[in-house]
Amino acid sequence: MCNSNIYMPYPMRVEKVTNEAPGVKTFRLNFINAEDAQQFTFKAGQFGEYSVFGTGESTFCIASSPTREGYIECTFRQSGKVTSALTNCEEGDTIGFRGPYGNIFPLDEWKGKNLLFIAGGIALPPMRCVIWNALDRRSDFKDVTIIYGARSVNDLVYKHELEEWKNRDDVKLVVTVDPGGETPDWKGEVGFVPSVVEKTAPVAANTIAIVCGPPVMIKYTFPVLEKLGFTDDTIYTTLENRMKCGFGKCGRCNVGKVYVCKDGPVFTYKQLKELPDEY
């Protein structure tokens, strides 16, 4: 019998803390044990349980790309118990990480297609992993378009990355803020994500759309995509039901018979349509 405790986290060193937006931070985490670093692998779309010892665990996606080896990153918004304790962590602190869990974005199946990334708010993290992953193997794909929206200019995360993507000629980047969220010198779009998508999305033919964001944004973006000709099996998103274990045992993340932690978190719109409304 395998005698390893599946709840044991890897001890991780907080290598770098980046303040992304008010209440939003990105941690770069290094494996403290060299053998952990060596045997650890993951794929775009997967998540893990990050823990502050003495406070508890919290579920975040892995926001760095599997092509950038030797570390992982996570981006989180301070919202409750564990995220507040994480916010108080400093560079050099030790935290825990166990994972990777869940399914993946099927990048291999997308070879030869155009990619359209649509993200809202703090939902850029799950997206950032797959964007970097796709850009690191750029020649596998045709046109890459990123549409990203936040409430205000202040709330945009990954400003450094946005700058980098803007300057690449093999990426079309559209950044928008909600009406009223713009600053006087704002040069991007102003408007809600769904309407910006309608205006700027590429043609649906041979394009995969990956949509991550708050439930309202997703709710209004899917119909726009369908109107633009995207079929429901070419639209991908991630679900974020509350989780504890990450591997199908604690019993809380399921939507009907589908377990978000095992069968997800990545789903196509077609799969979502077949699920009961419990997410």
Added chain:
Amino acid sequence: MQTENYTITDSNLQQLLQALLSSGQKVVAPVRANNKVLFKEIKSASEVCSDHVQTTLSAKHLAFPRTEVLLQYKKTGKEVTINDFPFDAVPQTFLWGSRPCDAGGFAPLDGIFNWDSKDAIYNKRREQLTIISFSCTRHDDACFCTSMGGGPGNTAGSDMLITPAGNGTNIAEIITDKGKALFENYTSLFEEAMGADKEQYLTKIDKVFDTAEIKAKVEAFFESKVWKEQSARCMGCGACAYVCPACACFDIQDDKHGSKGSRLRCWDSCGFQLFTLHTSGHNPRETQARRWRQRVMHKFSYMPDRINVVGCSGCGRCSRACPADMNLAEHLEVIMKMEAEKI
């Protein structure tokens, strides 16, 4: 292994229990305490209660404790030392006097804790557990094991099953290698099988429905108002899940004492409002009706589909424990009789 049959007298059965205790083994058995009968560690054979139908709580805590330490940590400055679960410290344990439905309750737990990733902590406790069950010669209104594919003399899940046969004798069935190991240590206490059919000694419980039919029905009535009607009196206290031998939902919490602490796994319940509540305030199962539906669907549809086992052994504990008198078997009967047009 093939089940082997023997006979054992009441006094030899007592001797077997006493011998286990004398050899220093950990034995857990039903014990009467105040108005309840509970599974407790015993020190003497005389503590065992045998005139009860069912203990209040199941025996699942022997493999899945109510609260257990998954790991311990210690902080020193910026460094953290993590201590793994002490696998070698899990004692060998004998569960004595469980019912066939207690033993049957371990199959759903085994399924959940081994679904893809193997839960070594659960498996270690399970491996160290030998189950000596006693067939039922009495039952009460809440029992419905036969409708769940079990029965008062069902051997599934037990390592040894004792069926009282009157006149100071018992039929002893050796069901698994663990049962066989126990038997082999005390062979002299057992006699040749008497060849009697054990059915005649068992209590009779009518089979009212069938698990495959329930599965089809609850799936067909997923959108029905029946969930709301049935759960109107449920207050979401979670008692049903705590007494259930097959409920495995849990929470993970840290317990901190200064610079040290532990990560705990604690029983939880899908009946609690907070169970699925997101930090944002959104709750996918925001009504008790949805939570009741989840409880029933999980046991009778999702578990059969995903891990090929029904999440109920028909012990009836949830019905006995519920302060609001929700009776699972009665509610299932209602759903079984529902017709499509009444959705």
